[in-house]
Amino acid sequence: MEGDSGFITVQKVYYPLLCILGIPANLFTFYMICFRKCGMSDTAIIYLSCLAIVDTFYLVWVILLDLTLTFWQLQPFWHSHPACGIMGFLQYGSLYSSSWIVVVFTIERYLVLSSMSAKQHFSQAKVTRLTCVSIILVSHLASVPMGWINVVTPKNFTREGKNVTVPWCHYRGHIYSTVLVWVTTFLSGGIPIILVIIFNSLIGHHLTRARKMFTKEERRVMRGGGTKGMVRRTIFLLGTVSVSFVVLSLPRFVTYCILRTKYNHDWFDRNDYRIPINLISDLANMLQNLNSTTNFLLYCMVSRGFRQELIHTLTCKSxxxxxxxxxxxxxxxxxxxxxxxxxxxxxxxxxxxxxxxxxx
Structure with missing residues (x-):
């Protein structure tokens, strides 16, 4: 039990810290991308700013109001009706939006590289804005069934030596919940991960083949060109974000599949950390939640324009x-x-x- 309490203490500290650092970092990233000249294309600015916003909402709905309150309060407010259903809708809507913005941005970059007509079409800012709005709307529309995945039932607690009956929000013991969990697992993790890997591989193959068509001097001139250099920087930035998405999301997808197949029993205690799969699954969940806070650091590492504007902003040189x-x-x-x-x-x-x- 000491190991259980130790890991619970880690999560009590981890999730509030994730909110304290992640929410301001995402909002500041949105400001930097939208209102500072970071050397990004117009389409990249729109995609990455939308990603920063939906990641912020994910941190609020999932990390702050759900996980943080779960570890710090005996009875969070969302255990009552109708907050129980609304929270499920908002959480999965932001999760879908975050995952599929990365996917669509990756596919868009591949189409821009491989087709001139696609480049002319997708390079328009209004098309990109419409695409991002559509992703967010469809993601929240797809998360509507999650409003009924949980049910509120009375549960007995012992509080200050007295038995207290309180409402409790939990999964329905029904095939409806099992089917929805599998669908959401693949919509938010499995399918996006596969698509990101495939299209990043195609982008890498396309760039490798293009490099063989030019000499070193020609490639040096192309790097110096404004448009070519911006495309190259955008692809490099996208590659970093998408690789981070795959690395941090894949463990949770794998452990979730294991939990829903081998350990999908009514008698299985998900809160018993003496069982290795419970510990590994929650660690994987912590990794995926970290994905919503790391983009600021990624931009600082791979984008020189972002670093320069950050320094100018912090030192008031701007x-x-x-x-x-x-x-x-x-x-x-x-x-x-x-x-x-x-x-x-x-x-x-x-x-x-x-x-x-x-x-x-």
Whole structure:
């Protein structure tokens, strides 16, 4: 039992710390991506800013209001009706949104690399915005059945030496819950992981084949180009985010499948950490939840533009740079006004000849 209490203590500290660090980090990441010039394409800005927002909601619904309160309160508010069903809907809606934004962003990058017509279509900001909104709406629509996966029943507790009956939110003992758990396991983990691996492999194959078509000098010139360099940086950033998604999500998917096959019995005690699968499964769950807080660190590590803007923001150098840019623009406007005040020539022939030369 000491091992049980020790691991519970770890989770009591881990999940509040995840909220304290993760929520501000995601909101600050959203600000940096949307309002600072981090050298990202317009489509990357939209996808990554949406990812930061849905990850923030995931931290609020799942980590803060569910797991943190579970370990720190005997009776969290969502054990009553209708909060029990609403929490399930919101949690899985944010989980689906986070997973499928990464998937669609990966597929979009592959299509942009492999097809010129796809590049012209998906490079439009309005198309990307519509795609992100559609992902979030469909994800929450798909999570509507999760509102009925739990049921509220009375449960007896011993509190201060007295028996107390309180409402308790838990899985329905029905095939409906089993089917939904399998569906959500594959929609939020299995299928996204497979698609991300496949399309990242295709992107890697495409880039490897493209490298063989150019010499070192040509590749150096292409790297220096603005558009090519931005595409390369975006793909590198996407690769880092998607690999992190797979590495942190795969253990939970595997352990969940094991729990729902080998240990799917009514008599199985999921809270007994003396059973190895319970300990491993909760560790895998902690890893996946970490996925919603790591993007800020990933951007700092792989994006030089993000690092530079972060340093400028923290050291207030951006204000000096903006002031210098403002003074430069003001000076240019003054000189342009002076040039416009120069009296035009009075020789009509010269004006006609000049206009003729300009039209040629």
């Amino acid at each position: 204000k000096a740079r903006e002031l210098g840019s403002f003074l430069t623009q003001t000076t240019m406007k003054v000189f342009s006004l002076v040039d416009h005040k120069t009296p035009p020539t009075r020789d009509p022939i010269t004006v006609v000849l000049t206009n003729l030369k300009q039209t040629q």
